[in-house]
Amino acid sequence: MTLKKTLMTGALSAVFATSALAGELVINSNQSDPAPKAAWAEIIAQFEAENPDITVKVNEYDHEGYKSAIRNWLVTSPPDIVYWFAGNRMKYFVDRGLFDDVSDVWEDNGLSDTFASTKASMSVDGKQYGVPYTFYQWGMYYNKDIFDEYGLSEPETWEEFIEVCETLKANGVTPITIGTKYLWTAAGWFDYLNLRTNGLDYHIDLMDGKIPYTDEGVRKTFANWQQLVDGGYFLENHASYSWQEAQAPLFNGEAAMYLMGNFLTPNLPEDINFDFFQFPQIDPSIGMFEDAPTDTVHIPARAKNKEDARRFLAFIAEKAQQEKVNEVLLQLPTNSDAQPADDKFLNQGSAMLAAADGTAQFYDRDTDPAMASEGMKGFQEFMVNPDRLDRILTNLERVRQRVFR
Amino acid sequence: MQKNYTQTWSQRAVPWLFMAPALALFLVYVILPIIQSISMSFYQWDGIGDKVFIGFQNYVDLYYDPQFWTSLWNNILWLLFFMLAVPFGLGIALFLNQQVLGIRAVKSLFFFPFVISQVIVGIVFAWFYDPGYGLLQDILALFGAGPLPVLADEALVTYGIIAAGLWPQVAYTMILFLTGLNNLSPEQIEAARMDGAKGWTMLWHVILPQLRPATFIAIVVTIIGALRSFDLVASMTSGGPYGSSSVLAYFMYEQAIFNYRMGYGAAIATVLFLIMLVYIAFFLWRMLQQER
Numbered sequence: 006m007t008l009k010k011t012l013m014t015g016a017l018s019a020v021f022a023t024s025a026l027a028g029e030l031v032i033n034s035n036q037s038d039p040a041p042k043a044a045w046a047e048i049i050a051q052f053e054a055e056n057p058d059i060t061v062k063v064n065e066y067d068h069e070g071y072k073s074a075i076r077n078w079l080v081t082s083p084p085d086i087v088y089w090f091a092g093n094r095m096k097y098f099v100d101r102g103l104f105d106d107v108s109d110v111w112e113d114n115g116l117s118d119t120f121a122s123t124k125a126s127m128s129v130d131g132k133q134y135g136v137p138y139t140f141y142q143w144g145m146y147y148n149k150d151i152f153d154e155y156g157l158s159e160p161e162t163w164e165e166f167i168e169v170c171e172t173l174k175a176n177g178v179t180p181i182t183i184g185t186k187y188l189w190t191a192a193g194w195f196d197y198l199n200l201r202t203n204g205l206d207y208h209i210d211l212m213d214g215k216i217p218y219t220d221e222g223v224r225k226t227f228a229n230w231q232q233l234v235d236g237g238y239f240l241e242n243h244a245s246y247s248w249q250e251a252q253a254p255l256f257n258g259e260a261a262m263y264l265m266g267n268f269l270t271p272n273l274p275e276d277i278n279f280d281f282f283q284f285p286q287i288d289p290s291i292g293m294f295e296d297a298p299t300d301t302v303h304i305p306a307r308a309k310n311k312e313d314a315r316r317f318l319a320f321i322a323e324k325a326q327q328e329k330v331n332e333v334l335l336q337l338p339t340n341s342d343a344q345p346a347d348d349k350f351l352n353q354g355s356a357m358l359a360a361a362d363g364t365a366q367f368y369d370r371d372t373d374p375a376m377a378s379e380g381m382k383g384f385q386e387f388m389v390n391p392d393r394l395d396r397i398l399t400n401l402e403r404v405r406q407r408v409f410r
Numbered sequence: 411m412q413k414n415y416t417q418t419w420s421q422r423a424v425p426w427l428f429m430a431p432a433l434a435l436f437l438v439y440v441i442l443p444i445i446q447s448i449s450m451s452f453y454q455w456d457g458i459g460d461k462v463f464i465g466f467q468n469y470v471d472l473y474y475d476p477q478f479w480t481s482l483w484n485n486i487l488w489l490l491f492f493m494l495a496v497p498f499g500l501g502i503a504l505f506l507n508q509q510v511l512g513i514r515a516v517k518s519l520f521f522f523p524f525v526i527s528q529v530i531v532g533i534v535f536a537w538f539y540d541p542g543y544g545l546l547q548d549i550l551a552l553f554g555a556g557p558l559p560v561l562a563d564e565a566l567v568t569y570g571i572i573a574a575g576l577w578p579q580v581a582y583t584m585i586l587f588l589t590g591l592n593n594l595s596p597e598q599i600e601a602a603r604m605d606g607a608k609g610w611t612m613l614w615h616v617i618l619p620q621l622r623p624a625t626f627i628a629i630v631v632t633i634i635g636a637l638r639s640f641d642l643v644a645s646m647t648s649g650g651p652y653g654s655s656s657v658l659a660y661f662m663y664e665q666a667i668f669n670y671r672m673g674y675g676a677a678i679a680t681v682l683f684l685i686m687l688v689y690i691a692f693f694l695w696r697m698l699q700q701e702r
Contacts, residue, residue, distance in 0.1 A: 073667050080458045101459050186562075186650060242541045244562035244651040253542070375669035386652035389564075400476060407471060 030313045031084035032063045035071035040271075044333035048326050052317060059313050079103040083305035085314040091126040091137055091299035092366035093212070093373070098303075104134045105304040105311060110318050111136075120322070122358075123299050123339045126366065135303035136318045137339040139331050141267040142354030143193060143296040143367075149278040151178055151261045159282035163201075163229070166285040170238040173261050180238040182260035184251030185388060188381035192368035193264050195384050196296050199226045201287040205294040205363040212371040214409030218380075218401040227387065227394055229287060234391045244389055266298065270350045271335055281353050292362030298370060299339065379404040444683065451676035457666075461673075468677035477653050478678070481661040484568050485637065485685070488657060491572045492579060492636035496628050499583025500621075504613075506584070507591045517588065524581035532645030535574035536561060561647050564654035571642050571655055579635055583628040590624030591617075626696070633689050637682070658682045 036045050042065065049061050064084065066074060075087060079098060089095060098104045111117055111133045117124060123137045152158070152169075155176055160166040170180040185191045199208050203222045210216045211223065233239065240251060240260060249272075254260035256274050263269065264284070273279045286293065302321060304314045320326060327338035332346040337355050345351045358364065369377040383397040451468055453461040472478045506517050523531065538545050541559040550558055560570040594617065602616040618625070640659040643649060649656035649664060656664070658678055666675025 076458055076670075103458070187648070188650070242557070242559040242562055245541050245559045250542070375665075375671055378664070378669050382650075382652040385650070389562075389651060403474065 028058045028060060028310075028313065030059050030061045030086065030310055030317060032061060032086040032317075033071075033075070033078065033084040033088070034063055034065050035068050035088050037065045037067055040333050041330070044330045048321065048329060051326075052320050055320070056313070056316060059316070061317075079305050079307070083307050085304065085308040085310045086317055087303050087305055089135065089301050089303050090366070090370050091123065091135070091301050092370050094366075094370050095127070095134060095301065095303070096129050097374075099129045099134050103306050105306050105308065106132050106134060107136070107304060107315065107318060108132045110315050110322075114319050114322055116322055119324075119340045119342050122341065126299055126364075127301065135301040136322050137299045137301045138321055138327060139334055139336045140297045140299040140339055140358075141334075141336040142358055143197070143264070143266050143298075144284055144354070144357065145262050145264055145282050146255075146269055146273075146279060146350075147262040147282065148255065148258065148260075149280040151258065152280075159280075160285045161283075162285055163287045167232065167236070170233070170236060174236070174238060178258075179240050179254055179260035181233070181262050181264070182240045182251045182254045183243045183264070183388075184240075184246030184248045185243045185385045186245060186247050186250075188378075188385050189367075189369055190248050190251070190265075191384035191388055192377075192381050193266075193296070194230065195226070195380075196365060196368050197264065197284045198229050198287070199223070200294040200296075200365065201284065201291060202226045202229055204291045205365060208294070208365060209371070212365075212368075214373070214376065214405055218405055219398050223398065224394075227398075230387070231391050231394070234388055239388065244385060266296075267336060267350055267354055268334075270348070281350050283357050293360070294363045294365065295358055295361045296367050297358055297361075297364040298367045373408050376404060376408045447676045447679050447683075450673055451680050453673040453676075455672040456670040457672050464673070468674050471674065472677055472681070477656060477661060480653060481656045481658045482681075484655065484657045485639075487568050488572060488575075488636040488639050489633065491569070492575065492632050492639075493629070495576050495579040495583050495632050495635075496625065498576070498580045499628060500587050500625075502580065502584045503587035503591060507588060521581050521585055523578040524585070526578075528578065528641035529645045531574055531578055532642045535570070535577075535642075536646045539570055561655075562651050564651055567647060567651065567655040571639075571646055574646065575635070575639060575642050579632060582631065582635075586624045586628045586631075587621060590621045594620050630689070630693055634686075637686055637689075658685075 032049070034045065036042055045063075049063065053059065053061055071088075075089070078084065078087070080103065089098075095104065111120075111124075116133075116136070120127070120137065123140065124133070127133045127135055127137060147159075151173070155172050155178075157169050157172060160169045173180040183190050183194070196208070199211070199222075202225050203211075207216065207222055211218075211220075216222070240246075240254060243251065248265070252263070252269070252272060255263050256277070258277070270279075283293065283295075302318060304311055304318065308314055321330075322340060324338075324340055324343045327340040327343040328345075331338040331343070335346065335348060335351065337345050337351060337358070345355050365371055369381065372380065380401055383401050387394060387397055450461075452463060452465060454464045454467070455461040502520060506513065506520060537543075539560040541547060541557040541562070546560070547557045550556070558566070560566045598616060598620070599612075602612060607616060638659060639657050640663065643655060643657055643660045644663070647655045649660050659682065662675045662678040662682065665671045665678065
């Protein structure tokens with residue numbers, strides 16, 4: 006075969022490839038870890054089997070790279086489906102007209118009933134802009150063997166919690182493990198302390214930039230936090246570790262508790278008895294609000310194949326698909342008809358979230374990205390140098406005024 | 411007369427014609443982006459929405475941003491301590507500049523850190539410093555010192571990263587000096603020896619003056635390396651803890667890519683550009699002088 010001929014066939018097949026695009030659905034995915042990747046491959050194969058006129062093409066990205074790359078596609082030539090996050094992260098793109106209004110998908114499939122718990126986080130001005138496929142609880146994962154050894158039980162109030170920390174520390178166990186190298190783990194603590202101290206409405210107003218960081222309420226939250234820092238309850242040198250590295254002390258029995266999302270549980274070793282408790286109550290007059298980050302799929306406003314994309318959205322909202330993917334992720338399905346996998350932590354999590362007075366997404370999903378990155382730096386600095394609180398809050402207030410001006 | 415005029419005209423035009431491709435590329439890929447960045451620094455822009463003209467507001471914000479001053483100070487630390495690469499490189503080059511069996515293998519081993527990627531260097535050093543299992547802690551334990559979390563300590567972190575950066579940079583300057591040492595004039599050394607020069611006198615008055623071109627290049631690449639220090643900061647600490655190891659290049663990247671503040675990032679880039687301009691001007695001035 007001559008070179009010319011090769012080029013010709015190449016060009017011809019390229020022509021055919023473009024003509025085949027009519028029924029092609031392009032999905033850009035951040036589900037690149039081995040287990041979710043396999044689960045999604047299965048779901049997509051099922052979708053193709055049920056819709057023989059559609060061929061699906063999946064492009065996979067790593068989590069961090071995805072977050073910056075998506076901004077480029079959405080304004081240039083987007084795929085037909087993107088994975089993303091609910092709440093303020095979604096609203097950011099909706100405000101800029103980059104996500105398609107999919108209220109029709111919600112209406113046609115009766116999602117308002119089955120997705121009642123996540124509908125608010127998917128809505129902007131009463132219209133829905135995507136379909137969620139999973140959410141998960143945050144809370145305290147702890148080593149039950151250590152608790153039993155020192156006769157401790159799950160604390161329900163702040164005083165009990167402090168007492169548990171004291172007992173553990175007196176016995177040479179690090180009460181709380183944490184790795185703040187990548188900052189967001191400290192934001193988990195801020196979220197819970199602020200939700201328990203000031204409640205959800207205050208928290209959301211703070212996230213929306215309506216309350217100054219130098220406010221008395223924020224100071225109260227930090228005063229509670231300071232009690233833990235001054236007590237020396239957190240893992241030493243936590244700024245050196247990632248969240249994964251901070252698991253080690255928990256798994257070898259040097260530390261007892263870890264405030265984390267449920268994605269921790271697949272890593273828990275078999276030979277230790279781990280359990281879960283809800284973040285303790287601080288102020289009895291404040292409801293029990295939880296962080297429940299929700300992951301979603303959306304149709305970009307400039308997608309080429311919106312019709313098939315809508316079929317895909319409806320498909321993954323189905324009970325069967327929600328169960329399948331969440332069984333692998335070990336998280337909670339957003340469709341209320343779907344059953345979560347029978348797992349000790351998921352059962353507790355779904356009961357806790359069902360009883361919650363309200364939910365937030367997570368600090369870096371609820372507030373503006375520029376505010377989030379400065380805020381989380383401030384949290385980390387506070388955990389290392391609590392005496393700098395005034396300076397940190399003044400700086401965060403300066404950032405807030407700039408970001409939300 | 412007419413013919414003469416055409417000739418001089420074409421004589422003048424031909425060099426420009428030959429330079430045109432290079433000039434065009436330089437214009438499109440260097441000059442225009444610089445102008446674009448500088449003009450972007452007067453806008454507030456998140457990368458996808460509308461650009462809003464805000465005048466010098468980004469520069470005013472920079473002035474009041476403690477992170478900017480931390481990053482600038484770290485850049486100065488980088489400039490100062492990265493210079494150690496020059497004497498270290500010279501020392502190793504002098505040490506390796508001998509005819510012994512297998513010296514080539516030894517030289518290539520010393521050159522090795524420069525060949526591997528900066529990101530790998532960063533990860534290796536991050537492990538070395540790790541307070542849990544790092545080699546550094548074992549060494550400190552020999553002297554009875556407790557674990558020292560270099561990368562989590564705001565006072566030590568920048569020095570820790572600079573030390574990691576010196577490892578490949580010393581290898582680079584070493585190679586520059588080694589090639590310089592190969593070109594020494596044997597007659598001059600012989601003559602100096604006849605006059606009784608040896609040791610430090612020989613090094614200072616005979617060898618070093620001949621190494622001046624190599625030294626100049628070594629200083630220039632080290633300055634540029636210090637100002638560009640980005641990969642190590644990104645791979646070892648991401649600017650942490652709480653921004654205390656950030657440098658201007660990383661600060662710019664963080665603001666533009668993670669915080670979606672393109673205009674602010676452009677303003678940081680402009681400041682960095684002005685700092686670099688001082689060195690570039692010095693470099694060009696020297697080059698022109700030498701050519702004369």
